[in-house]
Amino acid sequence: MSELTRILVIDDDEPGRQVMELLLKKAGFAPVSAENGAQGIALVRDGQADLVLVDLFLPDKNGIEILQEIRQIAPELEVVVITGHASAESAVQAMKLGAFDYITKPVNFEELKIVIAKAREKQRLLSENVYLRKQLQERFQFSSIIGASSAMQRVFERMQRIAKTDSTVLVFGESGTGKELVAKALHHNGRRKGHAFVAVNCGAIPETLLESELFGHAKGAFTGAVRDKIGKFEAANHGTIFLDERDKIGKFEAANHGTIFLDEIGTMPLHLQSKLLRVLQEQEVERVGSTKPIKLDVRVISATNADLEEQVRQGSFREDLFYRLNVIPLQLPPLRDRREDLLPLVSHFLDKFCHLMGRPLMTLSKPALDALERYRWPGNVRELENVVERLVALTEQDAIGPNDLPVEITEASGRPKGICLDLSPEGIDMPTAIEELERKMITKALQMSGGVKARAAGLLGLNRTTLVEKMKRLGVT
Numbered sequence: 073m074s075e076l077t078r079i080l081v082i083d084d085d086e087p088g089r090q091v092m093e094l095l096l097k098k099a100g101f102a103p104v105s106a107e108n109g110a111q112g113i114a115l116v117r118d119g120q121a122d123l124v125l126v127d128l129f130l131p132d133k134n135g136i137e138i139l140q141e142i143r144q145i146a147p148e149l150e151v152v153v154i155t156g157h158a159s160a161e162s163a164v165q166a167m168k169l170g171a172f173d174y175i176t177k178p179v180n181f182e183e184l185k186i187v188i189a190k191a192r193e194k195q196r197l198l199s200e201n202v203y204l205r206k207q208l209q210e211r212f213q214f215s216s217i218i219g220a221s222s223a224m225q226r227v228f229e230r231m232q233r234i235a236k237t238d239s240t241v242l243v244f245g246e247s248g249t250g251k252e253l254v255a256k257a258l259h260h261n262g263r264r265k266g267h268a269f270v271a272v273n274c275g276a277i278p279e280t281l282l283e284s285e286l287f288g289h290a291k292g293a294f295t296g297a298v299r300d301k302i303g304k305f306e307a308a309n310h311g312t313i314f315l316d317e318r319d320k321i322g323k324f325e326a327a328n329h330g331t332i333f334l335d336e337i338g339t340m341p342l343h344l345q346s347k348l349l350r351v352l353q354e355q356e357v358e359r360v361g362s363t364k365p366i367k368l369d370v371r372v373i374s375a376t377n378a379d380l381e382e383q384v385r386q387g388s389f390r391e392d393l394f395y396r397l398n399v400i401p402l403q404l405p406p407l408r409d410r411r412e413d414l415l416p417l418v419s420h421f422l423d424k425f426c427h428l429m430g431r432p433l434m435t436l437s438k439p440a441l442d443a444l445e446r447y448r449w450p451g452n453v454r455e456l457e458n459v460v461e462r463l464v465a466l467t468e469q470d471a472i473g474p475n476d477l478p479v480e481i482t483e484a485s486g487r488p489k490g491i492c493l494d495l496s497p498e499g500i501d502m503p504t505a506i507e508e509l510e511r512k513m514i515t516k517a518l519q520m521s522g523g524v525k526a527r528a529a530g531l532l533g534l535n536r537t538t539l540v541e542k543m544k545r546l547g548v549t
């Protein structure tokens with residue numbers, strides 16, 4: 073491709089076209105010419121033009137039609153229309169249809185050059201814009217994480233910033249909200265991605281073994297320690313570590329430069345908490361039964377579904393460790409607070425399980441979706457994923473109706489939502505009713521206090537922070 077700007081001139085007037093070509097060439101452009109509309113369109117289709125000059129009156133098609141066709145074939149191409157004095161109306165129409173500008177005959181070449189320069193500048197800015205947007209999308213490659221809601225979009229934005237750093241992250245979120253998924257995505261989008269991601273499920277490992285799991289042990293450190301063993305921290309050296317509860321231990325290979333994921337960090341016994349704190353501060357571990365420190369470069373991501381701050385207040389979690397782990401908090405919202413994600417998640421899981429089970433893509437009927445939307449999803453995305461898997465495995469027809477849904481979902485979602493002090497025979501959905509009650513009381517208190525939160529909190533016997541948290545959780549504005 074030529075470096076010069078290729079300007080396609082579509083004009084049936086041969087002498088006029090030749091003059092134009094000459095002038096364009098002299099001005100440093102690469103003219104390409106077509107004597108009718110069809111020829112011009114073919115050249116555009118062929119990618120032979122960077123900009124188009126088209127006469128409004130041509131034998132086969134008029135310039136307006138050509139303009140419309142070019143807009144379709146190559147929307148990024150700018151078109152300048154050349155018109156006689158008499159056709160001002162068409163010129164206006166051409167502008168409306170997206171022509172970049174129009175020039176009246178006889179053409180003032182200096183004027184034309186300015187128009188061309190402006191059109192090229194616009195194209196340059198646009199392509200830069202497209203490029204920037206593409207780059208942004210690439211950076212947002214948390215593609216395995218579905219989230220259309222604004223709450224999840226905020227999470228993605230935050231993740232994008234966090235992934236590039238080495239900062240310690242604490243992921244908060246109810247069970248099944250995607251804490252581990254997010255921890256992995258942070259690892260895989262950061263500079264440690266080529267190294268290990270080592271997950272440790274602090275709640276699933278017996279207390280007596282956790283220390284040696286994390287930090288390793290020296291041969292002879294205790295009965296059964298027949299050889300040296302490296303711990304999860306060493307395994308994650310130069311990477312990230314994520315502390316969790318559900319993962320099996322031992323399935324991760326020892327690898328350098330990784331991430332350690334400490335899941336269910338809240339279950340870690342106090343004496344280990346102080347050891348962990350020391351490891352984080354010193355960036356080195358000592359294997360159990362050894363006094364030789366081993367230098368580490370490990371990123372730590374931990375997760376909890378417990379209220380760690382409350383645990384700090386109660387003394388079961390060290391405050392200094394909490395602050396050390398909570399350098400960057402990342403809060404995952406429960407599914408019931410982001411209903412917009414429901415349909416995209418259902419589609420995602422239908423796609424996944426239909427594919428896995430080798431059946432044609434199933435669809436969800438509107439009433440079935442409504443029922444899913446009414447349900448409270450205490451188990452969050454994990455629960456939804458399991459429900460969809462069951463539907464794909466058990467539903468015979470390809471369209472899922474409300475009757476195919478598990479009874480706990482249809483029952484709970486059919487129940488009255490309002491406050492119900494009198495338990496009716498069909499029962500209530502208690503968690504929803506309690507939330508509704510809280511919402512009403514907060515709204516009332518805010519009304520009574522003229523929107524002053526501190527005063528509303530006083531009326532409710534709450535401190536201001538608790539009120540603000542509740543408002544956020546319940547979506548009270």
Ligand SMILES: Nc1ncnc2c1ncn2[C@@H]1O[C@H](COP(=O)(O)OP(=O)(O)OP(=O)(O)O)[C@@H](O)[C@H]1O
Pocket residue numbers: 216217218219245246247248249250251252253254317318377420453454457
């Ligand atoms: N936004 C999401 N998009 C797609 N899949 C998701 C999303 N969130 C969670 N999942 C899926 O839901 C399941 C549960 O996610 P994950 O294990 O990360 O949750 P968790 O918060 O660690 O749960 P727990 O507290 O129970 O350990 C996984 O299979 C995960 O892939």
Ligand SMILES: [Mg+2]
Pocket residue numbers: 251252316317318335
């Ligand atoms: Mg988990």
